[in-house]
Amino acid sequence: MGILPGVPGSIMMLADALAVGLLIGVERGWTSRAEGPGTRVAGFRTFGVLGLIGGVAGMLAQLPAAMALVAATAFLLVGYVRQSARADGLSATNALVGVLTVMLGLLATTGHATEALAAAAIVALLLSMRQKLHGWLRGMSETEIRSAARFGLIALVLLPLAPDVPMGPLDAWNPHQLWLVVVLVSGLSFAGYVAARRIGQARGVLVTALCGAIVSSTAVTVAFARRLAAGEAPAGPLIGGIALASLMMFVRVLLLTGILAPYALPSLAQVILPALATAAILTVVMLRRTGAGQATGAVTLGNPLDLGAALGLAALVALISLATRWAFERFGEIGVGGVLALTGLADVDAAVMSLAGLSTGTLDPRTAGLVLAVPVLLNTLFKAGLALVLAPGKMGLRAATPLAASVAASAVALLLLW
Secondary structure, eight states: OOSSTTSOHHHHHHHHHHHHHHHHHHHHHHHTTTSOTTOOSOOHHHHHHHHHHHHHHHTSOHHHHHHHHHHHHHHHHHHHHHHHTSTTOOOOHHHHHHHHHHHHHHHHTTTOHHHHHHHHHHHHHHHHTHHHHHHHHHHOOHHHHHHHHHHHIIIIIIHHHSOOSOBSGGGOBOHHHHHHHHHHHHHHHHHHHHHIIIIITTTOHHHHHHHHHHHOHHHHHHHHHHHHHHTOSOHHHHHHHHHHHHHHHHHHHHHHHHHHOGGGHHHHHHHHHHHHHHHHHHHHHHHHHHOSOSOOOOOOOOOTTOHHHHHHHHHHHHHHHHHHHHHHHHHTHHHHHHHHHHHHHHOHHHHHHHHHTSOTTSSOHHHHHHHHHHHHHHHHHHHHHHHHHHSTTHHHHHHHHHHHHHHHHHHHHHHHHO
């Protein structure tokens, strides 16, 4: 669909090609606005013309079209040579973007106008983020670069290669689905890892707990409880941070369930929302009393994109999926609940993934959500126990209270719904 519906076809296609060039040219012209006369190779108008050249080429016969494309490319090459002769002009971006603009103009008049306009918008966005992207690169560590490369391997190479068919004992394993959940969880964990490293310590307990809980709410609980016991930081922010990490875990579970097992989300939400609301209220009360901007020190999170950890997670989910299928055939819904409950003590994400791996119709939607709520609440209770053990006495009790209160609120809802 073109940008001028109702206009005769050829004119509309050329308008699309012109729009492609002008969209990119706005950014290119603005970026080079400070350059002196005679030093700019291409700006707003030139990029508009480049888009039109590509558009016209797309409407010509093959030989004239090829000649037009070669001429435009030669013009850009000459411009690049001229610009690179300057001490500060060694950049191929403008020339490459010019060639891409011509090709997108060609695409716009060969039946792919929507794709051409979308690509032009993305190119303009990327070009406008030059300083921010360079800043991110300068701030990245070698560990983060390796992790990003591994995530590309996990998401872009291994996922498409994984067969999308049930296999193995009891048809419990679908390699594509298993790897898809690894991609989702690993991506979310990596985002939290980077955010915690960038801004966690500088912004205090609030951001530290939020970012850390994206990777592991248990890690935040352990780290903050140990600091409570050692008296390394004010108690109030640490206690509030433990409650906030648990709240973030509830949000994470609801998000993953909505993506991987949406049929179970309504009944799960009925159980989890009371816990989430209780944790939110108690967290706000604690942070208002004590303030959230005090530094708490770093939370050791490790590298969530270690390939060995990703493979271990896939193996764990495969094992739990098999155990869940066997438990359902042997003991019915009670067996599934028992397996997921034990799983949730160690890893709530694995419990969500295992439920998502069950065949459609194995559990009805209402029962599926209620069964999944059990490991979530047990995991929260487990973290309350960690707080009591690692920070014995009054401080540990204060840290465990919001978690226990959250479990109590949802346990009531679970009993009413079961």
